[in-house]
Structure formats: structure tokens, C-alpha cells
Amino acid sequence: MTTFVTLYNFTEQGLKNIKHTVKRTEAAKKAAEAQGVRVKEVLWVEGQYDLVVVSESSDDTKATAFALSTLKLGNVRGQTLRAFTAAEMQKILEHVA
Helix, strand or coil: CEEEEEEEEECHHHHHCHHHHHHHHHHHHHHHHHCCEEEEEEEECCCCCCEEEEEEECCHHHHHHHHHHHHHCCCEEEEEEEECCHHHHHHHHCCCC
């Protein structure tokens, strides 16, 4: 499984409807599952970003399609980062010259 960390900011539309953020997140989790993506954690944060989402998928195409579907709704803007576990990083480091 590939792990992703997505950093989201609310758009003006998302802020206008902020009272529904938890409900929207639950709907997004269900939509993700239907598309082969597992949302492991959603955190509302203070600072530069408004939400941090940790997800995983066995298919990068499905994960990217889900991310685009989420952005298309217009409530958030996001930046997705590919994340590596310690074991994955160790394998990468074995190839460093």
C-alpha cells in the first residue's frame, strides 16, 4: 500500500459551509473507500493548513482520481505528498550511492 499525506486549505466555499466539514469528511471517506482508497486519519489543524489527511491505496491512479474528485467539489485546495515508512525508506537508502 502506498501512503499519502494531503494538506488541505478551505476555499471560500468551504469556509462558508464550515459547519458541514465533519459531515463532508465522512462522505469523503465513504467515497474514497468506493474508489479503492482508505482514509486512515483526518485532522483539523491550526496554522498554514486547515486539514491533514493520511490515506493509503494500492493503486496510484485510483488515489489520484479520488484526490481530483475531492478538489472538484470546490470546498478545499490540496497538496498531496507521497509518504514513506521507515522500512520503505530503508529500501530506498540501499540504492543511494
